[in-house]
Amino acid sequence: MAxxxxxxxxxxxxxxxxxxxxxxxxxxAVLPAADxxxxxPSADSSLALSGAAATSAELxxxxxxxxxxxxxxxxxxxxxxxxxxxxxxxxxxxxxxxxGTARTRALRALVExxxxxxxxxxxxxxxxxxxxxxxxxxRLVFAAPFVAIAILLEVVGVPAGISANSLLVARxxxxxxxxxxxxxxxxxxxxxxxxxxxxxxxxxxGLSLVGALCAxxxxxxxxxxxxxxxxxxxxxxxxxxxxxxNPLFFFMATENLPAFxxxxxxxxxxxxxxxxxxxxxxxxxxxAGILLMLATLTDPNxxxxxxxxxxxxxxxxxxxHQVGVHRAHALVLVFPTLSALAALMFVxxxxxxxxxxxxxxxxxxxxxxxxxxxxxxxxxxGLLLLAxxxxxxxxxxxxxRPAGGIIATLLLxxxxxxxxxxxxxxxxxxxxxxxxxxxxxxxxxxxxxxxRIALANVMALLQLAIAIAAALQRDVVVAWLATVLRxxxxx
Numbered sequence: 001m002a003x004x005x006x007x008x009x010x011x012x013x014x015x016x017x018x019x020x021x022x023x024x025x026x027x028x029a030v031l032p033a034a035d036x037x038x039x040x041p042s043a044d045s046s047l048a049l050s051g052a053a054a055t056s057a058e059l060x061x062x063x064x065x066x067x068x069x070x071x072x073x074x075x076x077x078x079x080x081x082x083x084x085x086x087x088x089x090x091x092x093x094x095x096x097x098x099x100g101t102a103r104t105r106a107l108r109a110l111v112e113x114x115x116x117x118x119x120x121x122x123x124x125x126x127x128x129x130x131x132x133x134x135x136x137x138x139r140l141v142f143a144a145p146f147v148a149i150a151i152l153l154e155v156v157g158v159p160a161g162i163s164a165n166s167l168l169v170a171r172x173x174x175x176x177x178x179x180x181x182x183x184x185x186x187x188x189x190x191x192x193x194x195x196x197x198x199x200x201x202x203x204x205x206g207l208s209l210v211g212a213l214c215a216x217x218x219x220x221x222x223x224x225x226x227x228x229x230x231x232x233x234x235x236x237x238x239x240x241x242x243x244x245x246n247p248l249f250f251f252m253a254t255e256n257l258p259a260f261x262x263x264x265x266x267x268x269x270x271x272x273x274x275x276x277x278x279x280x281x282x283x284x285x286x287x288a289g290i291l292l293m294l295a296t297l298t299d300p301n302x303x304x305x306x307x308x309x310x311x312x313x314x315x316x317x318x319x320x321h322q323v324g325v326h327r328a329h330a331l332v333l334v335f336p337t338l339s340a341l342a343a344l345m346f347v348x349x350x351x352x353x354x355x356x357x358x359x360x361x362x363x364x365x366x367x368x369x370x371x372x373x374x375x376x377x378x379x380x381x382g383l384l385l386l387a388x389x390x391x392x393x394x395x396x397x398x399x400x401r402p403a404g405g406i407i408a409t410l411l412l413x414x415x416x417x418x419x420x421x422x423x424x425x426x427x428x429x430x431x432x433x434x435x436x437x438x439x440x441x442x443x444x445x446x447x448x449x450x451x452r453i454a455l456a457n458v459m460a461l462l463q464l465a466i467a468i469a470a471a472l473q474r475d476v477v478v479a480w481l482a483t484v485l486r487x488x489x490x491x
Contacts, residue, residue, distance in 0.1 A: 127224065128223070128227045128228065135220065142220055143217070144216075150208035152487040156486060163208075163427075164255060164257075164425050166204045168258060172197040175198070185344065185347060185358055191297055192297045196257070208257075211252075211253045211256075211257045219243070222240065223240055231446050234457055238460035239444075241464055242437055242467070245464060246464060246468050247468070247471040247481050251471070251480050251481075252429070258299050259299055259301070262298045263305070265294050265295035266295045266305040269291035272284040272288035272291065273313070273333065286332070288309075292306040292309060292333060292334070292336065293340050301431075305414060305435070306334070307414070309407070310333050312403055313333070315403040344358055363422050384466065385470070389405075389408045389432070389436060392436050392439070395444065395456065398459060399445055399452065408439065411432065415435070429474045429477045433467050437467075
């Protein structure tokens with residue numbers, strides 16, 4: 001006997017009747033038949049359905065289905081993708097919850113993290129101007145006054161003993177460049193400016209033109225930095241005038257190439273130090289270390305400037321409460337300089353047997369120069385030498401960043417120590433002013449409050465007045481300025 005669940009196949013499927021004893025209801029009989037009919041070939045579908053209906057009516061006419069059959073293949077509606085949820089963090093045990101000082105430090109670190117993230121988000125990194133041609137044109141515009149001064153001084157003639165470039169050219173002329181050894185490194189330390197003096201035609205005049213072109217690049221770099229950091233246009237103008245519109249900047253750019261390049265490289269390095277320590281920009285840290293190394297290999301006093309920059313790192317705000325961060329920052333900044341000096345000492349030891357020979361040739365220690373410290377607070381020149389440092393501390397108080405005053409004090413100490421040990425020549429002038437001004441541009445944060453903007457502008461103009469007064473108190477600068485005025489017919 002055929003089972004009611006069996007599915008008949010073939011053209012005679014509609015003639016097969018299910019067993020009445022196995023069928024409990026008519027609905028149970030209809031569904032297997034209908035299911036079998038629906039699965040039959042399409043040619044006999046109508047016959048199968050009619051046969052199934054007739055069979056059901058003959059068995060139980062009163063139980064014949066009155067409603068239309070339901071489709072056995074339901075349509076599945078499209079389901080929206082289910083969003084995965086991250087599991088909740090495990091609950092902190094009561095005995096492991098930070099309390100007291102530890103919790104305060106954690107909250108303070110979180111606040112500083114968000115604050116510096118917002119500052120970094122507001123800082124622009126686009127070049128100014130946006131095209132290479134625009135940047136080149138702006139650099140040439142900034143360099144044009146310095147080139148004009150260098151040409152006028154070459155026509156009129158610079159008095160003897162004023163130009164440090166003449167001393168560098170005379171020293172480069174005594175070096176034996178035909179030897180097979182590396183003795184020239186010790187004879188012409190620092191090596192970068194010594195090589196520049198050897199390959200630049202025109203002697204001291206050629207070095208003046210090199211310094212004039214570098215001055216245009218430095219001024220553009222400072223303006224670009226202030227624009228990127230979002231300084232107010234009035235503050236950009238005031239700080240640029242404080243840096244450039246004084247005789248000290250012109251004198252150093254055209255007459256003392258080693259000191260000018262060393263100070264300029266230090267200023268550019270300080271901008272990257274701030275980005276590295278404050279904004280966690282690792283690339284800026286590597287770039288700052290390389291710039292400090294170049295400053296050391298360019299200016300005999302560059303090693304002291306690099307030391308001052310590294311000592312300033314703990315006083316910058318970010319990472320103040322994190323263990324080991326200051327040492328890591330200092331190591332990144334000082335590693336290129338120490339590597340270059342170690343390589344230099346190894347070369348001197350290999351070829352000359354004296355690892356410190358290069359440094360001895362650059363030093364000219366004179367114990368009588370310590371007497372200058374007695375005159376710092378008693379002469380107008382000493383007070384004007386301290387004035388940029390006092391201005392740096394005042395500006396640091398205005399913008400609430402003590403690192404500015406600390407770096408100004410360290411830079412003054414490096415300049416005075418360099419004068420005593422002979423790494424800064426006696427005819428040099430303006431070192432402290434340029435160092436403090438470049439450090440102020442790098443460290444002063446931008447502000448949107450009008451009172452603070454006005455105070456920063458006033459301090460910048462005060463720095464300009466200090467620079468002009470200091471230039472008039474320096475005999476070498478007064479003689480140089482008289483030569484410039486005479487060349488243009490004003491004297």
